[in-house]
Amino acid sequence: MSTSADPVRALADRLAEVDDRIARAARDAGRDPAQITRIVVTKFHPVALVDELYRLGVRDMGENRQQELTAKTAEPGDRAGLTWHFIGQLQTKKARAVRAAAAVVHSVDRDRVADALEAAAGEGAPVLDVLLQVNLTDDPGRGGVSPAGLEALAAHVAELETLRVRGVMAVAPLGESPAAAFERLRAHADTVRSVVADADWISAGMTADFAEAIAAGATHLRIGSAITGPRPVHG
Ligand SMILES: *Cc1c(COP(=O)(O)O)cnc(C)c1O
Numbered sequence: 337m338s339t340s341a342d343p344v345r346a347l348a349d350r351l352a353e354v355d356d357r358i359a360r361a362a363r364d365a366g367r368d369p370a371q372i373t374r375i376v377v378t379k380f381h382p383v384a385l386v387d388e389l390y391r392l393g394v395r396d397m398g399e400n401r402q403q404e405l406t407a408k409t410a411e412p413g414d415r416a417g418l419t420w421h422f423i424g425q426l427q428t429k430k431a432r433a434v435r436a437a438a439a440v441v442h443s444v445d446r447d448r449v450a451d452a453l454e455a456a457a458g459e460g461a462p463v464l465d466v467l468l469q470v471n472l473t474d475d476p477g478r479g480g481v482s483p484a485g486l487e488a489l490a491a492h493v494a495e496l497e498t499l500r501v502r503g504v505m506a507v508a509p510l511g512e513s514p515a516a517a518f519e520r521l522r523a524h525a526d527t528v529r530s531v532v533a534d535a536d537w538i539s540a541g542m543t544a545d546f547a548e549a550i551a552a553g554a555t556h557l558r559i560g561s562a563i564t565g566p567r568p569v570h571g
Contacts, residue, residue, distance in 0.1 A: 347385075348392055350563050351376075358557065361547040372550065375421050377542075377560035379404060380567040383411045389563075390415050398442075398558050400424025402433050409437040423505070423539075423558055425479045428452035440465040442505040442539050442558075445481045450493045457498040464498060467505040467539050467556075470524045472517045480506060483524055490531040503537030503555070504528055514545035518552035525553070 340346040355374065362369040377398040378386050386397060386408055398421040399405035405422060422438040425445075431452035434441060444450050444466045453464060468489055471480030481489050486504075493501050506521045508514035518540055528535050541549025543562040550557070561567060 344388055347388055347563070347565070350565065351389070351392055351394070354559060354562050357547065358550065361550040365551045367550065371555065373556045375423075375556060375558050376563050377423065377558050378408070378564060379560065381564055383408045383413070385564060386411075386415070387413055390418060395419060396421060398423045398560075399438075402426075402430040402437075405437045406433050421556075421558070426453075432456040435461070435464060438464075440467070440502075442467045442556075443469045443479060444493060444499075445469045445471070445479055445489070447489065447492045450489075450496060450499060454496040454498055461498060463500045465502045466493060466499050467503050467537060468493065468501065468528060469505045470521060472506050472520060473509040478507075478509075483520075483527075486524055486527050487531060490528045490535075494532050501528065501532045501535045503535045503539065505539035505556075507542070508540070508545050508548075514548040515551065518545075518549050518554070522553050 340349055358372060358374060359369040362372055373396055375396040375398045376389055376394050379400050395417055396419050400423050409420060420438045421440045421442060422434050423442045426434060426443050426449050428448055435453055435456040441464060469480040470486055471478050471482055490501060493499055504521060504525045508517045521540055525538050537556055538554045539556040540554040541557040543559055546557045546559060
């Protein structure tokens with residue numbers, strides 16, 4: 337762990353350390369680290385942190401709440417080439433604001449959410465990359481489509497003109513080994529590819545389990561606290 341007293345230096349150290357661990361896990365899995373996108377999750381942190389990460393070269397960042405995403409993207413500043421990923425549960429009434437701020441939505445888990453994102457496309461809006469979030473738990477209250485509903489959801493979203501299905505996303509359940517859960521996700525990714533052949537993204541892996549996710553084929557990691565440090569307490 338970094339011990340630097342300078343907070344920007346400490347942030348740079350943590351980023352480099354995580355990137356080393358990603359590279360090592362990729363090589364252990366016989367994979368090319370360059371094929372893996374590391375998204376830094378900045379939720380609950382101020383936009384100053386976004387700008388520090390940007391200066392350190394980070395170009396993919398993630399937020400899980402629409403209000404915070406909208407607020408951060410509205411802050412003035414030069415963040416050319418920065419891709420925002422929306423990774424949180426999405427309500428249909430927030431679809432317009434999310435679409436306006438994010439280039440990728442990881443959490444499409446029902447037809448209605450996809451339809452709302454489609455309806456939110458303005459004139460000439462760029463195609464929105466979406467991932468289908470799969471619920472890896474037995475609790476239907478958790479975010480994500482059930483594995484049984486995944487193929488039908490993929491077929492529905494594939495018909496929408498301004499959305500592009502890129503793959504799947506999931507969070508590892510508590511109380512189960514993440515490696516086993518991510519192996520199931522790999523099979524769910526195959527299901528989606530049976531509908532949309534080039535949908536080969538797998539968004540999986542957080543601070544606690546990104547090495548397991550890489551071993552199971554994750555292409556997009558969503559890493560927060562290992563890079564940003566602990567999140568500020570949120571009211
Ligand atoms: C917060 C969050 C993350 C990052 O979590 P860490 O454990 O801090 O790495 C990843 N994915 C989702 C959906 C999140 O909400």
